[in-house]
Amino acid sequence: MKALIVYYSMSGNVKQTAQQIAGATGADLLALYPVKAYPDKGAKKFLWGGKSALMGDKPKLQPYIFNAEKYDTIILGFPVWASSYAPPIRTFIEDNREALADKQLAAVVCFMGSGDGRALKKLKKSLGVDSLKAELVLNEPKSQPKEAVAAKVEEFCAALKAE
Numbered sequence: 001m002k003a004l005i006v007y008y009s010m011s012g013n014v015k016q017t018a019q020q021i022a023g024a025t026g027a028d029l030l031a032l033y034p035v036k037a038y039p040d041k042g043a044k045k046f047l048w049g050g051k052s053a054l055m056g057d058k059p060k061l062q063p064y065i066f067n068a069e070k071y072d073t074i075i076l077g078f079p080v081w082a083s084s085y086a087p088p089i090r091t092f093i094e095d096n097r098e099a100l101a102d103k104q105l106a107a108v109v110c111f112m113g114s115g116d117g118r119a120l121k122k123l124k125k126s127l128g129v130d131s132l133k134a135e136l137v138l139n140e141p142k143s144q145p146k147e148a149v150a151a152k153v154e155e156f157c158a159a160l161k162a163e
């Protein structure tokens, strides 16, 4: 398996998890950054990002290099925003639909309380698939005991590698 983790992270939970998976599997990392960064403080943080997710926005992304042919597995990592996946992931999916079509797909989801199931459902719909090779759902992993998070990451990595 050669995997790429494509992720968006506002406050580091998804980023930390992506790095742990990369460490365990040798996967490469590709971080997505919107050209216009979402506010990450104060009332605007939830308002702008939440509205953007609800509206189904496709924010323009800073240039990135995605060498699809190098990978058989693409892991999409994102925080839940308004019970959906964070909008930069939508831009990535739409811009790379053809390249993603023949890949094994997996997801890494960080959330705070609810909407994880709906976000995953929406992700699968956007990808046009019924299921993913593996799913990792973590509640604010930066604030959780390291051992508990590590066990879930390990389980995810095993599912990724399974035939």
Ligand SMILES: Cc1cc2nc3c(=O)[nH]c(=O)nc-3n(C[C@H](O)[C@H](O)[C@H](O)COP(=O)(O)O)c2cc1C
Residues within 6 Å of the ligand: 008, 009, 010, 011, 012, 013, 014, 015, 045, 046, 047, 048, 049, 050, 078, 079, 080, 081, 082, 083, 084, 110, 111, 112, 113, 114, 115, 116, 139, 140, 141
């Ligand atoms: C705009 C916005 C909307 C959010 N909406 C939800 C939500 O619907 N459900 C939820 O459980 N958490 C929600 N969260 C919390 C994040 O999903 C959670 O804090 C996640 O761990 C953040 O990942 P990150 O640190 O990689 O950005 C929201 C956060 C933001 C900024």
